[in-house]
Amino acid sequence: MRKKLLLGNWKMNKTPAEAKEFALAAGEMVDFAVAHDIEVGVAPTFVCLTTVKENINPKCIVAAQNCNEHASGAYTGEVSIGMLKACGISWVILGHSERREYNGETSEACNAKIKALLANDMVPVYCCGESLETFDKGETKKWVAEQIRTGLAGLTPEEAAKVVIAYEPIWAIGTGRSASKEIAEDTIGFIRRTLRELFGNVAVDMRILYGGSVKPTNVREYMSAEDIDGALVGGASLDPVSYKGLIEGMVA
Ligand code: PGA
Numbered sequence: 001m002r003k004k005l006l007l008g009n010w011k012m013n014k015t016p017a018e019a020k021e022f023a024l025a026a027g028e029m030v031d032f033a034v035a036h037d038i039e040v041g042v043a044p045t046f047v048c049l050t051t052v053k054e055n056i057n058p059k060c061i062v063a064a065q066n067c068n069e070h071a072s073g074a075y076t077g078e079v080s081i082g083m084l085k086a087c088g089i090s091w092v093i094l095g096h097s098e099r100r101e102y103n104g105e106t107s108e109a110c111n112a113k114i115k116a117l118l119a120n121d122m123v124p125v126y127c128c129g130e131s132l133e134t135f136d137k138g139e140t141k142k143w144v145a146e147q148i149r150t151g152l153a154g155l156t157p158e159e160a161a162k163v164v165i166a167y168e169p170i171w172a173i174g175t176g177r178s179a180s181k182e183i184a185e186d187t188i189g190f191i192r193r194t195l196r197e198l199f200g201n202v203a204v205d206m207r208i209l210y211g212g213s214v215k216p217t218n219v220r221e222y223m224s225a226e227d228i229d230g231a232l233v234g235g236a237s238l239d240p241v242s243y244k245g246l247i248e249g250m251v252a
Helices: 016-025 027-035 046-055 081-086 097-103 107-119 132-136 140-151 181-205 219-223 240-250
Strands: 004-009 038-043 061-064 091-094 123-128 164-167 208-211 230-233
Touching: 004 208, 004 240, 016 046, 016 240, 027 038, 027 240, 038 091, 038 240, 046 061, 091 107, 107 123, 107 140, 123 140, 132 140, 140 181, 164 181, 181 208, 181 219, 219 230, 219 240, 230 240
Parallel strands: 004 038, 004 230, 038 061, 061 091, 091 123, 123 164, 164 208, 208 230
Antiparallel strands: none
């Protein structure tokens, strides 16, 4: 049985004071989610991780939006997995389309980070998804399969089982144009079959999230799809009232 997961991706939003305000407001809604068997989390910027971790309900996952695969050294501007661990962080989002586009993050680079995270008992949330051009050409599945194969290359089934996948069509991110439940379900079902080819039966228990303009008003529809195990939410995760609406929408 795969537990539903709601993860808020705050991107480059919120000062530490604003993040603290959210964290303090989130206590009851996290309990409400957990009581309904839903795992919830937020991914603040690096500078807000400690503030959020120290002020939010301990049942809430606090994730980073990136990490570096090296232990330490001359990597200006980077943050290591050991540093995140020292801040009590054990989840990291990788391969988000914005990082792929603006920071040149490749599936190969994600693969190295995923391996380093798994070696440190951390949970990688690996994002994949196609551009509008690829979608219009009907090449979504080919594109996403390549991202999955490369990003998870060399993992054992036991390791793969610990990875959370997020399918986010780029044309649906921040645009208000969410993918229909049918499109999301079709691609996510395909991702699960691809994972099964690569890793066997553990794929049945791997969580695959949908992301892209998920709102309190449409989250319920996605959750009704058999293969969709939760949501990675940007804009609608920033405000505690909206976040609560997402949780309520996920409650069956
Ligand atoms: P959005 O972003 O919910 O604002 O579309 C989703 C994401 O990029 O993770």
